[in-house]
Amino acid sequence: MDATRFSPTWQQALARGMYLGVLGAVVGVSAGLLATMVALSWAAATAPPAWVWAVLAFGPPLAGALAGVLVRPRLGTEIDAGGIRTVTPFGAGVQPWSRVVDLRAERRGARTVVSVYLESGASVQLQAPYSGELFAADPQFELKVFALSHLWRSHRFGGLPS
Numbered sequence: 001m002d003a004t005r006f007s008p009t010w011q012q013a014l015a016r017g018m019y020l021g022v023l024g025a026v027v028g029v030s031a032g033l034l035a036t037m038v039a040l041s042w043a044a045a046t047a048p049p050a051w052v053w054a055v056l057a058f059g060p061p062l063a064g065a066l067a068g069v070l071v072r073p074r075l076g077t078e079i080d081a082g083g084i085r086t087v088t089p090f091g092a093g094v095q096p097w098s099r100v101v102d103l104r105a106e107r108r109g110a111r112t113v114v115s116v117y118l119e120s121g122a123s124v125q126l127q128a129p130y131s132g133e134l135f136a137a138d139p140q141f142e143l144k145v146f147a148l149s150h151l152w153r154s155h156r157f158g159g160l161p162s
Contacts, residue, residue, distance in 0.1 A: 003078045003079060003080040004078070004079040004080070004147070004151065005076055005077070005078050005079075006076050006077045006079075006126070006128040006129045006144055006148070007072060007073065007075060007076035007128050008072055008075055008076065008127070008128050008129075008130070009138055010069060010072060011135045011136075011137075012130070012135065012136050012138065013068040013069050013071070013072035013075075014065050014068055014069055014135065015068070015134070015135030015136055016068050016136075017064040017065045017066065017067050017068020017069065017071075018061050018064050018065045018068065019064070020064045020067075020068070021060040021061035021062065021063055021064020021065060021067075022060070022061050022064070023060075024060035024061075024063075024064060025056065025057050025058070025059070025060040025061055028056040028057075028059075028060055029053070029056045029057055032048070032052070032053070032056050036048060071089055074087065074088070074089045075087060075088060075089070075127050075128065076127050076128040077114075077126045077127055077128050077129075077148075079148065079151050081155070082094065082096060082097075083095050083096040083097045083098075083099075083100070083155075084097075084100065084116055084124075084126070084152075086124065086126055086127050087127065088127060093124070095116055095118060095124060097152070097155040097156060099118045099119050099120070100116055100117070100118060100119075100152060100156070101117050101118065101119050102116075102117040103115070103116055103117070103145075103148055103149050103152050104117065105141075105145045108125065110132050110133055110136070111130050111131065111132040111136060112130065112131045112132070112141065113125050113126065113130045114126045114129060114130070114145055114148060129141050129144040129145065129148075
């Protein structure tokens with residue numbers, strides 16, 4: 001059986017990257033303001049040019065959006081005969097089918113995610129699919145959850161049909 005892969009949608013990847021970039025911009029602008037205030041109070045220095053503030057404010061969100069879209073292919077969930085593999089840029093975690101006892105779509109914060117429950121009692125939240133509000137919405141989320149459930153049941157109760 002070929003591996004089935006679920007990745008965040010490009011809108012989700014773009015929004016996640018922009019969100020992280022905005023957090024970076026807040027940190028960058030705050031650090032820039034603090035550094036400017038310290039420099040102005042200790043010396044007769046001049047304030048930095050306006051373009052520096054523009055770069056600090058708009059650079060990180062744009063870089064984050066680009067990074068989110070570029071990292072998108074490296075995030076997600078792969079399903080194959082061996083089990084469920086969560087894929088991140090930092091590595092992968094595999095849960096064999098023999099350990100999976102349930103798959104559920106659950107609300108976690110502002111998102112609906114797929115959680116995999118293991119026979120040990122632990123649960124693993126999948127990287128994809130997920131759905132949320134605005135750009136985090138996935139119009140095919142229910143279809144993807146149904147496909148995941150079908151694949152799990154097929155492996156758990158007798159394999160895939162020919």
